Amino acid sequence: AQAAARAALRVAHRLEALSHRWEAEGAPGLKVRIGVHIAPVLVGTIGTSARLSYTALGDGVNVAARLEGANRELGTSICVSDAVRQAAPELVCRPLRRLQVKGRREPLLVHELLGVAHSDDPELKGRATTAARVSCGRAVVEALESQDEERARTTLDAHLAADPADRAAVALRQWLAERSTAPANSS
Numbered sequence: 001a002q003a004a005a006r007a008a009l010r011v012a013h014r015l016e017a018l019s020h021r022w023e024a025e026g027a028p029g030l031k032v033r034i035g036v037h038i039a040p041v042l043v044g045t046i047g048t049s050a051r052l053s054y055t056a057l058g059d060g061v062n063v064a065a066r067l068e069g070a071n072r073e074l075g076t077s078i079c080v081s082d083a084v085r086q087a088a089p090e091l092v093c094r095p096l097r098r099l100q101v102k103g104r105r106e107p108l109l110v111h112e113l114l115g116v117a118h119s120d121d122p123e124l125k126g127r128a129t130t131a132a133r134v135s136c137g138r139a140v141v142e143a144l145e146s147q148d149e150e151r152a153r154t155t156l157d158a159h160l161a162a163d164p165a166d167r168a169a170v171a172l173r174q175w176l177a178e179r180s181t182a183p184a185n186s187s
Contacts, residue, residue: 002090004036005084008034008078008080010124011032012034015030016032033068033069033076034077035063035069035070036067036080036084036113037083038081038084039058040058041060042056042058043055059103063101066103070099073171074096074099074112075170075171076168079096079111079113080110091115091117092114093113093114094136094138094168095109095111095140096141096172097110097141097175098144111137114133115127129166132162133168136159137168140155143155152176153173153177156173156176
């Protein structure tokens with residue numbers, strides 16, 4: 001879990017720098033989305049002699065792919081599952097919210113990977129905004145778990161007043177706004 005998360009941070013950092021360079025040269029930038037999950041999978045050469053493929057199969061692969069795709073909705077670059085966060089406590093992760101993932105019955109608690117605690121490596125350490133973002137994420141998830149969406153909105157509003165460039169907080173605030181205006185399900 002730690003090695004995968006560190007690799008994801010390095011990839012995101014290096015691609016962000018490369019993207020800035022391309023944009024300065026007039027070329028389009030590049031956005032990276034990474035999903036990290038740990039679970040048993042089947043890895044190997046699969047197929048027949050006519051067509052062989054080295055691949056990974058299993059629920060763990062599917063969850064990682066869903067986390068990668070969730071970055072767009074969540075306003076993040078690196079999403080990790082709660083399993084990754086628990087397996088590598090030195091990772092600095094902001095909890096975002098529970099997300100219903102295709103192929104899963106129970107929603108997964110999704111986190112944004114922000115850095116590695118106590119690292120001096122510029123590719124691994126968090127940014128100046130990291131502590132405030134983690135604190136906000138914890139407060140919002142706590143409010144959501146208590147079914148107190150108003151407290152979650154208020155927490156996000158206060159956070160966004162101080163950090164308006166926080167794309168994940170903006171996306172989460174929009175998601176809450178859409179939930180509050182959606183018609184109630186009738187059963």
